[in-house]
Amino acid sequence: MYTELIKPENLVYTKTKVMTDKELSYCPGCGHGTAHRIIMEVIEEMGIQGETIGVAPVGCSVLAYEFMNIDVQQAAHGRAPALATAIKRLWPEKYVFTYQGDGDLAAIGTAETIHACNRGENIVIVFINNGIYGMTGGQMAPTTLPNMKSSTSPYGRDEVEMGHPLKMTELVANLPGVYYVTRQAVHKPGHVRKAKKAIRKAFENTAKKTGVSFVEIVSNCNSGWKMRPTDANQWMEDNMFPYYQLGDIKVDGLFVNK
Amino acid sequence: MKELRLMKGNEAMAEAMIRAGYDGYFGYPITPQSEVMEYLQAERPMERTGMVVLQAESEVASINMLYGGAGSGKNVVTSSSSPGISLMQEGLSYIAGAELPCLVINVQRGGPGLGDIQPAQADYFQAVKGGGHGDYKLIVIAPASVQESSDFVKLALELSNKYRNPVMILTDGAIGQMMEKVELFPHQPRWTIEEIKEKKPWATFGKPADGERRIITSLDLLPEKLEAHNTHLQEKYRTIEKNEVRYEEIMCEDAEYIFVAYGLASRICQKTIQLLRDKGIKVGIVRPITLYPFPKDILKSYASKVKGFFVVEMNAGQMVEDVQLAVECKEKVGFYGRTGGVLPTPEEVMEAFEKSFK
């Protein structure tokens, strides 16, 4: 009945060709799919599908290569920045990015993250922070909030016993090798638009060879948090955002005054 | 004209990396192999051939830089010594699983643990039996001289690419630190992008406009698919076992006893067999050059002809098990080893042999 409306001139949205047709394996409501999509849209808009190599982590997004229609290497847990370092050094004209979760980037891969940042590798690091280990079933992450419950902190994260949530993004911002640091979200359209702009800026930066561009996306994990998707998003706004404040931290190598 | 130099084993391997056309070296300092990266950095390989050299933050990072570099189609190499190689085992398993060609050099030192920095051969099991998790094999080559240290760096580039398999050069602190005459091989150019496209169409250096995207991974969540991949790997290893066995026979024609030793131990045994032959005892050496694939057929062929085998290693007895398997217990297999970085002397090896076969 509406078939006469399906015409090119009426098109308002189409999935980028830089995403594959594979169904996403993420839980409904999860931010990963949106994060994947905006990175792939940026790659399409910049016309660099054939010039980009992605490095996938271990964690929920271990299968990112199933969905990203670009060349991808899947790294050992935490080692994505090491792979990306070598790929970029050996192919200096290509675009190289890592896509990592909080366990991968801020726990087991801390050394690789800090040192790739400190060397000022000309890569993009996309850091998905949902404060929990999703893939293995909801264990405490380095970024789990104080008193937040997880399967390995069932009575809440006790900061004295279990340490404090790690603000990796603020930490790497202090390194001179890091040129652009920003914290974004993808749970609402306005946030998605901002996050995509940030990703675009990050990719454009690497062509300038000015060092690492680091984009954190604060995201949800309704399965790990044991909440309905909408509740998870609300909980994220109420609890994650105050601790992990959204916005630019460092732009063009300079700290942003707030 | 021949290019003759007096070089340390470590320096010869570094020079060979530049000459063989490697694209990248990633490493972390550890005694007794730090001269490799020191030599490379001093030589400005970026200016000489465009080769990338990077000091990583750890051996864990180095091996994963190899994984990235090799996955993107480049010919890459790292070197380390025993404790550092232990740190690399996870990465090696990934590299073997993803079938990426690269070279890892282990300049062995005494262990276990931090051990010492003197030469040893105690990482044999780790090198040839796995080390990391899962069913996989490295091609393992053991030089016994500075000349071979140089030549095998080039050989490793060929073998690793021929089989899409990581190669390990298993050497030791003595061969790394000692200087010998070495004839350098001529420079061969690094692979061009066209060559990489042709020879490594699976590599991730940007999706071809008219082709499928490439994925480098060792993950296969479906057991049946993973088993099929394992079957493929095992078939490849059988081919390697058929084609790539390398060994040297020294004075074996009339030998009544066969020494089996590799690397520095084989050099020490060469002196021992001179001493024994001076006494009228007919002894020879079978020197495995490839430790995997192991030269078991040649050893088996001697099993019915000789009175016994004598294995000498700088460890508590590792390769000796492979020799026993190879000769199927048809003959006595004696053993002598020193551990902890102590080098056996030719004389004490002779005494141990005489005691074993008196």
Place this chain on the structure above:
Amino acid sequence: MTEEIIIAGFGGQGVLSMGKILAYSGVMQEQEVSWMPSYGPEMRGGTANVTVIISDERISSPTLKKYDTAILLNQQSMDKFEETVKPGGLLLYDPNGITRHPKRTDITIYKVEAAAEAAKMRAPKTFNMVVLGAYLKIKPIVKMENVNKGLKKSLPERHHHMIPMNEDAISQGEKIVELVQEV
């Protein structure tokens, strides 16, 4: 011809570099050579030693227990290596700082006052070259022209202006070496 040599002394006496120059001289005349140092913590200040083998044939073990020649440059080395000289072999030493002189009667012994000579030449760093000259006088296993080439190859370019001084030290060593005992 195969010559198996141990050179031992204090770190800093130029033991390793003397061995290297000798080995490089062998390479220059296309002989087989090996140079096997003691390495690691030993190198840093304590005693240093190096095994040098020069041969017309392929070299077997680069580490040995018995030597054709021992060049011993301090007391610890004398204590450790005097017994390792093969019967009929050669022991060359610098008596400077030696309180217990060699006792073996079945080997040839030479001495060279290398430390004193180098001091006299106001070039203490050429000490090891005086010793090398003494050794090559006794056993001219490598030609002097190849030693000169070996020097050039072993020394970094920035030290090449010191080559004439080293050559002088070598000829000085040839002159002052003294026979102590012949077998």
